[in-house]
Amino acid sequence: MDAVSEESLRRALAEKQSAIDAQGNAVRALKASKADKSELQGAIDALNALKLGKSSLEKKLQAAVTGGGPAAEGALTREAFRQAVGNTLERRLFYIPSFKIYGGVAGLYDYGPPGCAVKSNVLSFWRQHFVLEENMLEVDCPCVTPEEVLKASGHVDKFTDLMVKDEKTGDCHRADHLLKDFCNEKLQKDLTITAEKSQELKHVLAMLDDFSSEELGAKIKEYGITAPDTKNPLSDPYPFNLMFQTSIGPSGLIPGYMRPETAQGIFVNFKDLYYYNGNKLPFAAAQIGQAFRNEISPRQGLLRVREFTLAEIEHFVDPEDKSHPKYLEVENLEFLMFPREEQMSGQSAKTIRLGDAVSKGIVNNETLGYFIGRVYLFLTRLGIDKERLRFRQHLANEMAHYAADCWDAEIECSYGWIECVGIADRSAYDLRAHTEKSKVALVASEKFAEPKEVEKLVITPVKKELGLAFKKRQKNIVEALEAMNEKEAMEMKSSLESKGEVEFFVCTLDKYETIKKNMVSISKEKRKEHQRVFTPSVIEPSFGIGRIIYCLFEHCFYTRPSKAGDEQLNVFRFPPLVAPIKCTVFPLVQNQKYEVVATAISRSLTAAGISHKIDVTGTSIGKRYARTDELGVPFAITVDSTTSVTVRERDSKDQIRVNVEELAAVMRSVTEGQTTWTDVWSRFPHHSAGSTNESED
Numbered sequence: 173m174d175a176v177s178e179e180s181l182r183r184a185l186a187e188k189q190s191a192i193d194a195q196g197n198a199v200r201a202l203k204a205s206k207a208d209k210s211e212l213q214g215a216i217d218a219l220n221a222l223k224l225g226k227s228s229l230e231k232k233l234q235a236a237v238t239g240g241g242p243a244a245e246g247a248l249t250r251e252a253f254r255q256a257v258g259n260t261l262e263r264r265l266f267y268i269p270s271f272k273i274y275g276g277v278a279g280l281y282d283y284g285p286p287g288c289a290v291k292s293n294v295l296s297f298w299r300q301h302f303v304l305e306e307n308m309l310e311v312d313c314p315c316v317t318p319e320e321v322l323k324a325s326g327h328v329d330k331f332t333d334l335m336v337k338d339e340k341t342g343d344c345h346r347a348d349h350l351l352k353d354f355c356n357e358k359l360q361k362d363l364t365i366t367a368e369k370s371q372e373l374k375h376v377l378a379m380l381d382d383f384s385s386e387e388l389g390a391k392i393k394e395y396g397i398t399a400p401d402t403k404n405p406l407s408d409p410y411p412f413n414l415m416f417q418t419s420i421g422p423s424g425l426i427p428g429y430m431r432p433e434t435a436q437g438i439f440v441n442f443k444d445l446y447y448y449n450g451n452k453l454p455f456a457a458a459q460i461g462q463a464f465r466n467e468i469s470p471r472q473g474l475l476r477v478r479e480f481t482l483a484e485i486e487h488f489v490d491p492e493d494k495s496h497p498k499y500l501e502v503e504n505l506e507f508l509m510f511p512r513e514e515q516m517s518g519q520s521a522k523t524i525r526l527g528d529a530v531s532k533g534i535v536n537n538e539t540l541g542y543f544i545g546r547v548y549l550f551l552t553r554l555g556i557d558k559e560r561l562r563f564r565q566h567l568a569n570e571m572a573h574y575a576a577d578c579w580d581a582e583i584e585c586s587y588g589w590i591e592c593v594g595i596a597d598r599s600a601y602d603l604r605a606h607t608e609k610s611k612v613a614l615v616a617s618e619k620f621a622e623p624k625e626v627e628k629l630v631i632t633p634v635k636k637e638l639g640l641a642f643k644k645r646q647k648n649i650v651e652a653l654e655a656m657n658e659k660e661a662m663e664m665k666s667s668l669e670s671k672g673e674v675e676f677f678v679c680t681l682d683k684y685e686t687i688k689k690n691m692v693s694i695s696k697e698k699r700k701e702h703q704r705v706f707t708p709s710v711i712e713p714s715f716g717i718g719r720i721i722y723c724l725f726e727h728c729f730y731t732r733p734s735k736a737g738d739e740q741l742n743v744f745r746f747p748p749l750v751a752p753i754k755c756t757v758f759p760l761v762q763n764q765k766y767e768v769v770a771t772a773i774s775r776s777l778t779a780a781g782i783s784h785k786i787d788v789t790g791t792s793i794g795k796r797y798a799r800t801d802e803l804g805v806p807f808a809i810t811v812d813s814t815t816s817v818t819v820r821e822r823d824s825k826d827q828i829r830v831n832v833e834e835l836a837a838v839m840r841s842v843t844e845g846q847t848t849w850t851d852v853w854s855r856f857p858h859h860s861a862g863s864t865n866e867s868e869d
Contacts, residue, residue, distance in 0.1 A: 279470025313437025502545025
């Protein structure tokens with residue numbers, strides 16, 4: 173349901189309420205005047221009809237504002253669905269709160285055995301899909317990072333969220349989350365707000381990332397937002413740096429931080445990686461590792477935590493050639509995209525062919541488009557529902573000033589649309605920042621077959637004049653002037669010649685400074701060059717592994733009635749690719765000869781590299797099926813003979829009969845994706861569950 177429909181429904185609801193009020197007054201007037209009984213009854217019937225119409229409109233509006241997502245089937249059941257998933261995940265030890273016996277710590281979780289297996293399988297497929305497919309250079313860098321590295325990247329000064337405190341208890345809350353929750357609560361649950369108020373709240377949500385601390389504080393006061401638990405008044409918002417600070421070495425003289433992302437380790441190693449790659453571009457480096465963010469108020473389980481796994485790619489490319497040799501492999505993919513123009517005009521995401529998005533300039537370049545396509549394939553092959561996956565373009569107020577284009581792969585779950593992968597063209601910002609700070613040139617070169625006469629941009633800051641005008645800020649301004657690209661420099665030259673001065677944004681000071689004509693000389697000189705030296709641009713796909721896994725849990729979870737129909741059984745429909753255990757082995761009854769066969773099957777599965785579990789408990793085969801379905805195990809092998817076994821597929825519950833000697837090869841083929849269950853079903857004899865007492869009760 174798009175925003176226009178929601179707005180029209182709110183207007184219709186307001187009109188219906190006015191009609192109900194008017195009709196109610198008419199009924200009261202008829203009663204007061206002791207009107208004819210039939211006339212009064214007619215007025216009451218008309219009032220009831222209006223109320224019925226209002227109830228119908230409210231249901232439509234509720235569906236519109238909650239999106240009617242299949243994961244939750246409306247806002248009223250989202251929490252119940254989330255609770256069912258969460259209870260199952262914790263009970264079956266997929267993940268649990270860390271340090272549980274001591275009461276736990278918010279934002280920290282332990283993965284149990286099935287959770288570890290799912291995570292390992294996701295990361296293994298990530299390596300196969302990206303690192304191996306693209307011949308990426310994988311690195312592994314320390315989590316502890318010296319302060320100067322993160323100073324250069326901007327994290328020390330700018331990696332902050334705005335925080336408010338409960339003025340009585342001192343409890344801390346993230347300011348933008350409180351405002352976001354208030355707006356969403358109003359939009360989704362208060363059906364009485366006007367269309368104008370609805371548009372105002374949506375505008376606040378759209379501009380949230382752009383609010384200053386003063387603007388955020390003003391909105392919190394305007395809406396009367398208080399501390400969520402105590403309802404106490406809140407302090408004004410103020411910045412809080414999200415990095416965990418530490419010191420390196422016993423002296424405490426080398427300040428450091430636990431890294432907030434893995435990317436900086438790749439950037440500072442660019443020079444060596446470029447050499448390792450034969451001094452050739454493009455190339456990509458990848459890293460999987462832990463990152464740390466001291467979240468103000470972590471919540472939503474694995475979606476917002478203080479320690480988490482990132483898988484990041486830095487694809488280095490010539491800024492003058494962002495084509496990709498394998499782009500044609502993905503250009504015909506079609507999926508939900510949410511360009512910024514649609515967001516700003518209140519429309520919804522729509523299905524767009526990737527090639528059209530690139531050719532029309534919606535996506536900035538081929539390489540960025542290629543990685544968007546590869547991310548789509550990665551997520552859908554994991555088991556993410558393509559109907560609940562969209563690629564949303566960053567609005568102008570969300571993007572860093574240096575970024576050329578940014579898209580987020582957002583997955584819908586019971587918490588709404590969650591950013592799980594960021595795909596950004598970061599231009600040359602990171603390498604330039606580390607070049608300036610370290611004084612080591614992180615550059616690439618292109619050798620010319622013949623020397624070329626080129627016009628070279630020459631920027632000469634007049635340090636004496638800049639020193640007199642800006643004193644301690646002189647160094648920042650000199651560095652910013654020298655870092656200008658040709659377009660920026662020539663625009664400055666033109667403005668200085670026509671106006672005598674220009675306002676110039678200095679990113680390291682985060683402010684504009686007035687540059688006068690006598691402070692800088694900008695010219696072009698002709699010279700012969702044998703090579704072009706440049707700072708590469710970087711395309712960065714960054715994957716929040718915990719978020720992807722949680723959304724996968726929700727997308728794969730469903731319930732179905734037991735055979736007797738007296739209870740609902742939980743099932744995770746994990747694809748074999750990510751399932752924590754690929755198959756289980758059940759001797760039908762506790763019989764020595766069947767257990768010997770089960771042990772032999774286990775050995776053959778182990779030799780084939782197939783994870784499995786033997787269940788020799790005396791419970792019914794149906795209960796054993798239910799236990800493994802709840803873990804998301806795709807195949808169950810029942811040993812009911814010494815020469816052949818039945819193989820049951822989890823979701824269809826269909827069964828086939830396979831000879832013991834063939835079993836490991838069949839299981840390997842179907843669990844590794846070399847063949848499908850449909851293929852196997854067509855090749856082997858079918859088996860009826862009732863024929864050997866294999867009741868699913």
